[in-house]
Amino acid sequence: AAAAAAPAADAAPAKPPLSPFDQYLRSSLYTSAAAGTFLTLGSGIDPPILATFTLSTIVGYYTVFDVVPALHSPLMAVTNAISGMTALGGLSLVGGGVFPHSSSELYGAAATALSAVNIVGGFLVTKKMLDLFKRPDDPDEHPELYAIPVVGTLGAYGAAGLAGFGDLTPVVSLMSGACCIGGIAGLSSQKTARLGNVLGQAGVTLGLGATLGHAAPDYATSLQIAGLLGLGGAAGYGIASRVGPTELPQTVAAFHSLVGVAAAATAVGEYAHLVADAKPMDTATAASLYLATWIGGITATGSVVAFGKLNGNLGSAPLALPGRDPINIAMGAASLGAMGVFLSHPSPATGFAALGAAASLSGALGLHMTASIGGADMPVVITVLNSYSGWALCAEGFGMDNGLLTIVGALIGSSGAILTHIMCEAMNRDIANVILGGYGSTAKAPKSGAAVDHGEHTEIDADATAELLRSAGSVIIVPGYGLAVAKAQYAVAEIAKSLNDQGINTRFAIHPVAGRMPGQLNVLLAEAGVPYDIVFEMEEINDDFPDTDVALVIGANDTVNSAAVEDPDSIIAGMPVIEVWKAKQSIFMKRTMGSGYAGAENPVFYKPNNAMLLGDAKKMCDALRAKIIGDAERAIDPRLRRQAAPTAGP
Numbered sequence: 001a002a003a004a005a006a007p008a009a010d011a012a013p014a015k016p017p018l019s020p021f022d023q024y025l026r027s028s029l030y031t032s033a034a035a036g037t038f039l040t041l042g043s044g045i046d047p048p049i050l051a052t053f054t055l056s057t058i059v060g061y062y063t064v065f066d067v068v069p070a071l072h073s074p075l076m077a078v079t080n081a082i083s084g085m086t087a088l089g090g091l092s093l094v095g096g097g098v099f100p101h102s103s104s105e106l107y108g109a110a111a112t113a114l115s116a117v118n119i120v121g122g123f124l125v126t127k128k129m130l131d132l133f134k135r136p137d138d139p140d141e142h143p144e145l146y147a148i149p150v151v152g153t154l155g156a157y158g159a160a161g162l163a164g165f166g167d168l169t170p171v172v173s174l175m176s177g178a179c180c181i182g183g184i185a186g187l188s189s190q191k192t193a194r195l196g197n198v199l200g201q202a203g204v205t206l207g208l209g210a211t212l213g214h215a216a217p218d219y220a221t222s223l224q225i226a227g228l229l230g231l232g233g234a235a236g237y238g239i240a241s242r243v244g245p246t247e248l249p250q251t252v253a254a255f256h257s258l259v260g261v262a263a264a265a266t267a268v269g270e271y272a273h274l275v276a277d278a279k280p281m282d283t284a285t286a287a288s289l290y291l292a293t294w295i296g297g298i299t300a301t302g303s304v305v306a307f308g309k310l311n312g313n314l315g316s317a318p319l320a321l322p323g324r325d326p327i328n329i330a331m332g333a334a335s336l337g338a339m340g341v342f343l344s345h346p347s348p349a350t351g352f353a354a355l356g357a358a359a360s361l362s363g364a365l366g367l368h369m370t371a372s373i374g375g376a377d378m379p380v381v382i383t384v385l386n387s388y389s390g391w392a393l394c395a396e397g398f399g400m401d402n403g404l405l406t407i408v409g410a411l412i413g414s415s416g417a418i419l420t421h422i423m424c425e426a427m428n429r430d431i432a433n434v435i436l437g438g439y440g441s442t443a444k445a446p447k448s449g450a451a452v453d454h455g456e457h458t459e460i461d462a463d464a465t466a467e468l469l470r471s472a473g474s475v476i477i478v479p480g481y482g483l484a485v486a487k488a489q490y491a492v493a494e495i496a497k498s499l500n501d502q503g504i505n506t507r508f509a510i511h512p513v514a515g516r517m518p519g520q521l522n523v524l525l526a527e528a529g530v531p532y533d534i535v536f537e538m539e540e541i542n543d544d545f546p547d548t549d550v551a552l553v554i555g556a557n558d559t560v561n562s563a564a565v566e567d568p569d570s571i572i573a574g575m576p577v578i579e580v581w582k583a584k585q586s587i588f589m590k591r592t593m594g595s596g597y598a599g600a601e602n603p604v605f606y607k608p609n610n611a612m613l614l615g616d617a618k619k620m621c622d623a624l625r626a627k628i629i630g631d632a633e634r635a636i637d638p639r640l641r642r643q644a645a646p647t648a649g650p
Helices: 020-042 047-065 069-093 103-132 143-162 169-188 190-215 219-241 245-276 283-311 324-343 348-371 375-400 403-427 431-435 462-470 481-486 489-501 520-527 538-547 617-636 638-644
Strands: 474-479 505-510 535-537 550-554 585-590 610-614
Touching: 047 169, 047 375, 047 403, 069 103, 069 169, 069 190, 069 245, 069 375, 069 403, 069 520, 069 535, 103 190, 103 219, 103 245, 103 520, 143 169, 143 190, 169 190, 169 403, 190 403, 219 245, 245 283, 245 348, 245 375, 245 481, 245 520, 283 324, 283 348, 283 375, 324 348, 375 403, 403 431, 462 489, 462 550, 462 585, 462 610, 462 617, 474 489, 474 520, 474 538, 481 489, 481 520, 481 617, 489 505, 489 520, 489 617, 505 520, 505 538, 535 538, 585 617
Parallel strands: 474 505, 474 550, 505 535, 550 585, 585 610
Antiparallel strands: none
């Protein structure tokens, strides 16, 4: 059908900038809040631990900002692995010989085994992702050589302890923290990313070594520890070995849940240990243990729901219970009440009941809040849960007076918070709007109340699309989550390679929230062999569309919706999008004309320079690949041209 030109929409008015007074006022209020937070923390936390927490948060803040968007998925995986340092708290509780005997020892054993799953699985997933970005001409790498300084350091640490030269545990712990920082910083570029993963592994290994050296377990307990770490590590290796790039988001969510359970188990176990030994517990320690339990609970259950949504076990549609917000407020208020009881230093029975209430209420809150968030907001949810896991670890460090846990927790918490900020900026969303339910939950109608008539759309078939691509001088391919679901990345990679081989400048444009996890589309393309130097972020390539002959959109919708900049009443108004409609010709490859997760209709479908290639993305990409590559081969080999020519009749 011929396309009818859609009426030109007025551009959405730009949001007016803040006045200088408002800018200074906002900054002043933020500073006041920070000062109040420090005064509150300083009233019960030792200054050295507080200083460690502060500096680690600042370092994490600036380190993550330097990580390139293409490596956000490996960043999530490596921080997930480092968050397995919850094992340090678990190891400090392990005892009783070959098998645990007390409740605190049992909690410690559980935390240690679950943490080992995270450590091994997280680092293996990170390695698999980073290896996808390697190019044939990259120099050889020998990360195994970094075992020399790690083994040497632990050996010297053990020898110094045996020789009575003093306790070097703080020094080794400091080295561990520095390596974890280096692990995150290494992801700032492709050249240093794999080194960053190795540094992260070194940091965790040194941390485990320092903890074991300080605890000095007997032979029987050492066997238990070896069994726990071996069992958890084997499980993590088995899980990570079967994970492909398409399953990365749900795998990271599942690993987050383990961190939450481990943090909560360690906090409850530490309380049981203090009660059993009749040790006094100050208010700061009590608050830290309660918060570690509470944050661990919300992280665990929220991550389970996120896994279910991402893995297809649960529907992506948001849960819409009547009175959703009052339910959340009630559970939050009850959590504060239980915390007040716990901080009053009650009897052990009441204290355990309060911690049980913290775990139950936060678990229910995590289930309800995450279930109430729609599929469109999953990239933000994943980063929020990543941040939660760090803060749970940090609270554990405060409660156990463990500086290394505080360093690592602050690093991961701040890195997750920064990624959340980046995702929200890319969606023009406020974090409170996401957590409390936004366009991932509901879609609003135009203010006029009437449906907008965009006219008719134009359809195109695979053969005509292939001809347009082969006759173009420049092409930009914009993949979305539909490409990941269809597993069409290999066909698309071959299409791009063939077009580039034919002298057609072909590149990729990636939106920050494309896919269901930050950087997921970059990993998928790398898996298919697409060189990362032809894959560009939205802000790097958006200005090139007016000079581009063909923009091919595969499985994306909301991230290329012109309503974001043209319709002030749209649910996604103000969201930064890839401006494919500015190309001379745009082509959308989709199953149907349906809207995206945000529920917003896409006016680009009806623009006169757009055509819809409707059908299964995998089948359409395979058809395009066969046509483009086949035509190119026939153009080179005259014999293929003769074979393809129709046979003349008698």
